[in-house]
Amino acid sequence: xxxxxxxxxxxxxxxxxxxxxxxxxxxxxxxxxxxxxxxEEAHFxxxxxxxxxxxxxxxxxxxxxxxxxxxxxxxxxxxxxxxLSTPVAKSQPSYVCVRAxxxxxxxxxxxxxxxxxxxxxxxxxxxMKVGPCLFTDTQLEGKxxxxxxxxxxxxxxxxxxxxxxxxxxxxxxxDFTSYYNGKGLAWIPTGAKTTFTGSLRVNNKQYILSSxxxxxxxxxxxxxxxxxxxxxxxxxxxxxxITGRKLTNSCFAIQGLYNNKLxxxxxxxxxxxxxxxxPLLHRYEATWECNESPESKDGKRLHWSVSVxxxxxxxxIDIYCKTTELFVQTCETPKGNNTLLxxxxxxxxxxxxxxxxxxxxxxxxxxxxxxxxxxxxxxTTDNDDTxxxxxxxEAL
Numbered sequence: 001x002x003x004x005x006x007x008x009x010x011x012x013x014x015x016x017x018x019x020x021x022x023x024x025x026x027x028x029x030x031x032x033x034x035x036x037x038x039x040e041e042a043h044f045x046x047x048x049x050x051x052x053x054x055x056x057x058x059x060x061x062x063x064x065x066x067x068x069x070x071x072x073x074x075x076x077x078x079x080x081x082x083x084l085s086t087p088v089a090k091s092q093p094s095y096v097c098v099r100a101x102x103x104x105x106x107x108x109x110x111x112x113x114x115x116x117x118x119x120x121x122x123x124x125x126x127x128m129k130v131g132p133c134l135f136t137d138t139q140l141e142g143k144x145x146x147x148x149x150x151x152x153x154x155x156x157x158x159x160x161x162x163x164x165x166x167x168x169x170x171x172x173x174x175d176f177t178s179y180y181n182g183k184g185l186a187w188i189p190t191g192a193k194t195t196f197t198g199s200l201r202v203n204n205k206q207y208i209l210s211s212x213x214x215x216x217x218x219x220x221x222x223x224x225x226x227x228x229x230x231x232x233x234x235x236x237x238x239x240x241x242i243t244g245r246k247l248t249n250s251c252f253a254i255q256g257l258y259n260n261k262l263x264x265x266x267x268x269x270x271x272x273x274x275x276x277x278x279p280l281l282h283r284y285e286a287t288w289e290c291n292e293s294p295e296s297k298d299g300k301r302l303h304w305s306v307s308v309x310x311x312x313x314x315x316x317i318d319i320y321c322k323t324t325e326l327f328v329q330t331c332e333t334p335k336g337n338n339t340l341l342x343x344x345x346x347x348x349x350x351x352x353x354x355x356x357x358x359x360x361x362x363x364x365x366x367x368x369x370x371x372x373x374x375x376x377x378x379x380t381t382d383n384d385d386t387x388x389x390x391x392x393x394e395a396l
Contacts, residue, residue, distance in 0.1 A: 006177045008137060011126045011190050013050075014222040019184075020054035022092065022334045023224055027128075027135060029170070030217040030234070030347060030375045031196040033207030042207060043347030043373065044200055045109075046142075046166065047099040048128055048135050050119070052334050055094035057116040062156045063093040063336025092336035098133050099331075100144045100164040102202055103347040103375075107327025108160035110144040140168040140198075158330040158340075168198035168209060172218060174236070174251050176265045178274045180258045185223035189253040189265050193236035194218045215373040217253070225333050226341050228381050231256045231288060233304055233319055235374040238353070242368055250369065252317070252353060254306060262286045264308050266315060268355055268367050273315070275308050284310035290378040298322055302344070304351075304376055312358055319351035319374050333381055341381050349374030 015023045026049040034041055055061060096119045101109030112131065119130045128135040133142025143165035151161040172191030179188040194216035196209045215237040236251035249269050256262035259277040264286070266273045275284050286308045293303035304319040329343045350372045356363040 010188055011220055013121055015050060015053055022052055024334050025050045025222040027220050031209055032215050033200050033209045036206040036208050043103040045101050046140055049097045052092050052094040053116045055092050060113050060115055061094040063091055063332050064156045064338050093332045096130050098144055104325050109329055110146055110162055110164055111157050111159040112144045138169060140166060162203050164202050166200040168196050170194055170196045174267050176274060178276055180263045180276045183259055185227060185258055187221040187255050189219045191218035192253045192265055193251040217375060225335055227257050229257060230343055230379040232377040233374060235371045237373040238369040238371050240369055247369055262288055273313060284308060314356040314363060316354045319349045319376055321346045321349040321376055339381055341379055343377045343379030345377045347375045349376040
């Protein structure tokens with residue numbers, strides 16, 4: 001199923017007007033690959049993010065100002081050995097960031113930054129190129145790399161060391177044309193089910209991406225700042241508990257909070273449902289939680305719980321993830337002033353989704369599915385001096 005023309009139009013640069021001075025535009029891709037030697041499965045993310053393009057178009061500017069080294073020798077080392085751009089002393093960040101990472105017990109992210117003016121884009125179709133990285137409607141190609149010493153010298157990068165390179169083609173098989181766009185925030189799951197083919201290399205280890213084995217996702221988001229708290233669940237690896245069959249034309253994606261509510265999109269074998277906050281067009285109720293569940297044979301786990309209902313349908317979702325497979329993804333917010341978003345992330349969530357239809361005063365179960373390879377995230381913003389999701393993870 002080809003992606004809609006409307007979403008091809010929506011999948012473009014969005015930072016105009018006031019968002020040029022305080023805003024972000026992020027394209028995100030989640031994919032699964034197999035180790036070329038062992039066949040072991042791993043989950044990856046690749047992101048292109050533009051922050052506050054009008055603030056500092058010619059130089060990389062960071063809003064996060066790390067503490068200076070605590071002795072004279074370290075200060076001299078910092079001044080003589082810094083090999084990457086030194087952050088400009090401004091309160092708001094302004095740059096293009098390419099992020100790539102691997103999820104799981106060895107979770108990491110590597111971030112590379114570029115001045116806004118080094119980004120080139122296509123006029124008629126989505127095509128973004130910066131440094132060695134290319135992002136289009138069908139292709140992802142590029143590399144991020146950072147040395148160990150530079151990781152230590154630049155805490156404002158919030159990056160691990162290493163190299164990740166990729167050459168990937170992708171196809172968005174299921175998308176949604178309705179989307180949340182209000183109060184300075186917008187989000188579209190442009191590829192709630194996306195298949196990827198190609199290869200990806202983490203340091204010296206190569207992974208093969210196959211459309212047959214791949215469970216993928218892609219979206220675009222933009223706005224004045226990130227949703228808070230940040231809550232996300234998505235998967236297209238569903239199988240019916242009722243029939244035992246794989247649900248090859250099904251997926252779901254949840255994100256928020258938007259207007260104090262979750263957005264939810266679901267497709268159950270070509271029956272699409274959208275729950276998008278709007279005071280007049282669609283009234284629905286949504287409850288959610290993300291907390292530690294009682295310890296089980298799988299060890300400590302986080303539990304994402306969601307229930308959404310309107311006058312026609314009810315969707316209940318329960319997703320679990322081992323805490324050992326969570327990692328913390330940290331990034332600056334467009335607000336700057338040392339304000340950070342810290343997300344607990346994983347792409348190996350699992351659980352169940354139940355879909356009911358209301359029939360008069362009763363409910364009828366339409367589908368009960370098992371979900372795997374769920375990309376899950378939960379995070380809050382802080383000013384680097386308050387308890388964060390990273391503290392929560394260490395406490396688990």
